[in-house]
Amino acid sequence: MLGCALFKVLLRELLTCLELETVRSLVERLPELFSPTSAILSKKTVRMPMVARRLxxxxxxxxxxxxxASARCMDENNYDRERCSNYFLKYKNCRKFWNSIMIHRxxxxxxxxxxxxxxxxxxxxxxxxxPY
Incomplete structure (x- = not known):
């Protein structure tokens, strides 16, 4: 997503450049524009979407x-679901338990x-x- 934003900025700059020399200087600046310390990158703050923040x-x-724990297990076991079935079961039981509490409340x-x-x-x- 961030690469797409950089591409849009770069394209916008290219479209505004009418002189060939300006385009050449911009192409020469490509490594600078895509570096992690670029001013373009520092202007944009990446925020988590609202749904992800709520979760x-x-x-x-x-x-x-x-x-x-289940996500960590998947990462550690190369996304082999069978090896993480205990974690999935704990998560499922946790959701069931708190959902029942929520229904009663x-x-x-x-x-x-x-x-x-x-x-x-x-x-x-x-x-x-x-309980789970």
Whole structure:
């Protein structure tokens, strides 16, 4: 995506250049424009999309640790799903557990339906062990 933005900037500069000498100097500057310390790169800040930020928020996603563990397992095992099935099962059970908690809270009129991270820690502490 970032390469596409650089290409657009470069194309815009090329289209505005009418003299051949300016185009030649721009072509000579290509390595400079694509370097990691380029002014073009430093102007643009890369932000995570809203959905990704919400998934990384521990108050919204109760199974963040399980999700990270399964992704890490996939990375370490060359994306062999069979070797990470235990992690997937833990994540699935975590989602089921917190989804059932959320349904009960919604039925009882408790707001917000998903407990915050601190409330979840209290719930898990009161249970004594991980239910999933």
């Amino acid at each position: 990384r928020d521990p108050d919204i996603n109760p199974c963040l640790l399980e999700s990270d 919604r039925q009882n009129g408790v707001k917000p339906p998903m407990p915050t991270a601190a409330e979840r820690d209290e719930i898990l502490g009161a249970m004594g062990k991980m």
